[in-house]
Amino acid sequence: MSESHDSGDEFTPEQYDEASATYEEYQMCLSYIVEQGPIERDDIVVDIGTGTGNLALELAPMCELVLARDIDDEWLQYAQEKAAEKGVENVSFDHGSFRDPNVDEDVDVVVTSYAFHTVYHEDGEEELRAAIEGISSLNPRYLVVADRMFFGPPESQEVGDRFPRMGTVSNLLTDAGFTLTTVEPVSGSDGVLVATRTTQ
Numbered sequence: 001m002s003e004s005h006d007s008g009d010e011f012t013p014e015q016y017d018e019a020s021a022t023y024e025e026y027q028m029c030l031s032y033i034v035e036q037g038p039i040e041r042d043d044i045v046v047d048i049g050t051g052t053g054n055l056a057l058e059l060a061p062m063c064e065l066v067l068a069r070d071i072d073d074e075w076l077q078y079a080q081e082k083a084a085e086k087g088v089e090n091v092s093f094d095h096g097s098f099r100d101p102n103v104d105e106d107v108d109v110v111v112t113s114y115a116f117h118t119v120y121h122e123d124g125e126e127e128l129r130a131a132i133e134g135i136s137s138l139n140p141r142y143l144v145v146a147d148r149m150f151f152g153p154p155e156s157q158e159v160g161d162r163f164p165r166m167g168t169v170s171n172l173l174t175d176a177g178f179t180l181t182t183v184e185p186v187s188g189s190d191g192v193l194v195a196t197r198t199t200q
């Protein structure tokens with residue numbers, strides 16, 4: 001378990017990237033999305049809670065455009081500089097939240113990695129519901145979630161309060177008009193969910 005991915009707020013963007021590089025389960029989740037995710041060449045993809053832009057920059061070569069959104073301007077600035085250093089031109093970084101993603105374009109896929117659990121931990125299940133409803137308002141074909149969540153029983157109540165259960169996320173997705181099509185655990189508390197849109 002990596003503390004950097006439990007509470008990204010306590011890290012600078014540089015420290016976060018350093019920790020991410022050796023967090024095996026995190027890397028497995030991102031690789032799963034890149035290798036087996038539902039993203040097509042002409043898709044417009046939104047990455048909410050983009051942080052240092054790790055997933056956005058991985059997906060950029062695979063699609064038309066990535067709209068990367070975050071509520072933290074310092075992390076957005078860092079991610080934008082990283083994209084420029086790598087010569088990536090089809091990622092557009094801007095302020096935006098789950099509730100108000102700040103996206104006007106027609107969206108094909110929404111991805112979010114290691115951001116839902118911070119919403120759950122800090123503000124609880126109802127805020128996670130509002131986050132998923134915010135994503136739903138973009139009407140994407142697919143929603144892909146990579147995150148910390150319990151795929152089995154948590155080892156203690158204290159630990160159980162830190163991340164949502166997979167079943168909780170699944171129920172919230174269903175309530176917001178999605179159908180869960182893929183559940184890919186990479187550990188007992190890290191994994192990827194893919195959901196398709198069932199209602200408009």
Ligand SMILES: C[S@@+](CC[C@H](N)C(=O)[O-])C[C@H]1O[C@@H](n2cnc3c(N)ncnc32)[C@H](O)[C@@H]1O
Nearest residue numbers: 008049050051070071072096097098113114115
């Ligand atoms: C742990 S970082 C993960 C960043 C990145 N997606 C990754 O996989 O490395 C979580 C990010 O979610 C952002 N975040 C937290 N709450 C958010 C919200 N309500 N809307 C948008 N972004 C949010 C934070 O600012 C932070 O950059």
